[in-house]
Amino acid sequence: MSLANRRIGLLHHVGGGNLGDEATLESVAENIKRRWPTAEIIAFSMNPDDTNTRHGIVSHPIRQTGWSVGYKPAETDATFKASVKALVRNCPPLFSLLKAGNAVARQTTGILRELHFLTSSYRHIKSLDLLIVSGGGQLTERDGPWGFPYTIFKWIVLARWAGVRCMFLNVGAGPLTGPLSKLFVRRALAAAQYVSLRDQKSRDLLDEIGFKRACPVYPDSAYGLQFALPSNVIPLERRSHPIVGFAPLPYPGPRVYAAEEDQIVYDVFIGKLAGFASWLLGQSCALTVFGTDIGVDPMAVKDFETVLANQLGINSTLYSVDRTASVHDLLATMARMDFVVTCRFHGVIFAHLLNKPVLAIAHHPKVSDLMADLGLSNYCVDIRNFDLNLLTDRFASMIANAEDIKSRMAVTTTRNRQRLTNQFDELFDADAAATMAREPSWSWRRRDQTGRLSCG
Structure with a gap:
């Protein structure tokens, strides 16, 4: 060879x-x-x-x-199979025989x-x-x-x-x-x-x-990963409003929720996120909503927008939604953010690579473990028991300590x-x-x- x-x-x-x-x-x-x-x-x-x-x-x-x-x-050939099933259902004896044989x-x-x-x-x-x-x-x-x-x-x-x-x-x-x-x-x-x-x-x-x-x-x-930062990023000190990247996800699972109790948990979770987003807008933050999983996060983003509009009276002109579909486009979008709020493991890693202070809402131990490894446990909350007061408190602390956080993140990024x-x-x-x-x-x-x- x-x-x-x-x-x-x-x-x-x-x-x-x-x-x-x-x-x-x-x-x-x-x-x-x-x-x-x-x-x-x-x-x-x-x-x-x-x-x-x-x-x-x-x-x-x-x-x-x-x-x-x-x-x-x-x-697959699911449509054909469905048509055949519909036909044989009209003949119960044949349907029973086929069902047994099919197994x-x-x-x-x-x-x-x-x-x-x-x-x-x-x-x-x-x-x-x-x-x-x-x-x-x-x-x-x-x-x-x-x-x-x-x-x-x-x-x-x-x-x-x-x-x-x-x-x-x-x-x-x-x-x-x-x-x-x-x-x-x-x-x-x-x-x-x-x-x-x-x-x-x-x-x-x-x-x-x-x-x-x-x-x-x-x-x-x-x-x-090797990537190029966009050349037109405007530093925070030259802008009147900090840009916060906000990334919902479908919790407790990435698929359609079959169980009623899961839907209730999901609705409560999206409601909490919407309340936090409303608070951020009230603090004169510019909000960019995004996802790191383009397969399932868009449905959570849509539900998040619905709650903002129907329950909190916040229309879509007050924030932006990023719909990029590639890793490098997403990194370019995140490079323009000043702070990141995310639930996902690689959402934290992307923020870390870009040296953006990150608040993690951990849905899995791997997220909280990663935040601990980065020395950012103070800015990580558990998705199962967080509330609005806890989020606002941790976010305010992150803002106050942003420069120290960025300095420590830069060191660990270089090391990794x-x-x-x-x-x-x-x-x-x-x-x-x-x-x-x-x-x-x-x-x-x-x-x-x-x-x-x-x-x-």
């Missing part, structure tokens, strides 16, 4: 609209290309068409049924389709030299054990059967509670030549489920970016490339736990 023909696969559950996950994929791809310019990058995604368009790289599906933006199942056929067909998909996937993966599970919260039982855990496990198994080296790069873990989910994750990690995590809580969780190998912890790969640079330099240096080209059974060099490489 010549160095010019090196092919790297990046596997990530992207394509649903989460711009944070898109940022990690882009960061990994561009950092590899910077060090191995002749390498060919291939993506394995939940939405290959979107990934190809967004990142300009050849993309393949990682499951039989992928996503469209919004995490909805990709278009058996569905299991058999599902197995056959999966075998066909695995065969097709094997053809894609056997041409690779390296498969990287490229960041994000990949080690989770979202959608149950047959969702993320099985998907990761089957691709690692396929790669190993094909003699392809595997790497988990700065991934997040949790929740993992089911025994089958734990088994899939544990076996997948054990088959990889290199594993690194994006936070200590993920490392601790893997230890709890029985994966005892020493693996380093690095910052989220989004910190390695440098640590990722060191990691990528060592993982994808010339020696590693030459070894890959020379040895068909190449494996990563083992280092001790304090080194930048481990898990040989």
Whole structure:
């Protein structure tokens, strides 16, 4: 194998609209290309068409049924099936017979389709030299054990059967509670030549489920993203009103709320956010409403606007809504903000990269853990029990301490970016490339736990 023909696969559950996950994929791809310019990058995604368009790289599906933006199942033959069902319902005996037969056929067909998909996937993966599970919260039982855990496990198994080296790069873990989910994750990690995590809580969780190998912890790969700041950003001291970026999300879940109690929680949450936004406008702040997940956040933004208009009498001329659909456009928009209020993990990271003081409304422990790592716990509230008084108090404190916050954020941003640079330099240096080209059974060099490489 010549160095010019090196092919790297990046596997990530992207394509649903989460711009944070898109940022990690882009960061990994561009950092590899910077060090191995002749390498060919291939993506394995939940939405290959979107990934190809967004990142300009050849993309393949990682499951039989992928996503469209919004995490909805990709278009299938559902309309045809619905028509057939409507016809047979008019004949109850036939409907009962078909229903019973369908249960058996569905299991058999599902197995056959999966075998066909695995065969097709094997053809894609056997041409690779390296498969990287490229960041994000990949080690989770979202959608149950047959969702993320099985998907990761089957691709690692396929790669190993094909003699392809595997790497988990700065991934997040949790929740993992089911025994089958734990088994899939544990076996997948054990088959990889290199594993690194994006936070200590993920490392601790893997230890709890029985994966005892020493693996380093690095910052989220989004910190390695290269971007250009817009040239027309006007400093706060030259403006009469600070710009506050405000990012609602659909809580408690990213999909349509089936349970009545979830809808009640959601309505209360959006009402609290609207009340806080009204307070910000009353403090002469300019408000820019945005989202970091273009798949599901727009529906929360729309509901937020409805509450502002119908319950608080605030029309849309008093604030702006950002509807950008790419990572770099979003960063350009956020660069014009002075302060950020967000609920999402990568919303915090984007604010951190841009050195914008951030108030986090944490919907997941990973958000509060990140804020703690940044020394910003005082500006993080729990989404389950916050109120308007708590938000206004924390925001006022953030304003008063803005310069100190920005100074500390700048230090940690530099540190995180440098640590990722060191990691990528060592993982994808010339020696590693030459070894890959020379040895068909190449494996990563083992280092001790304090080194930048481990898990040989």
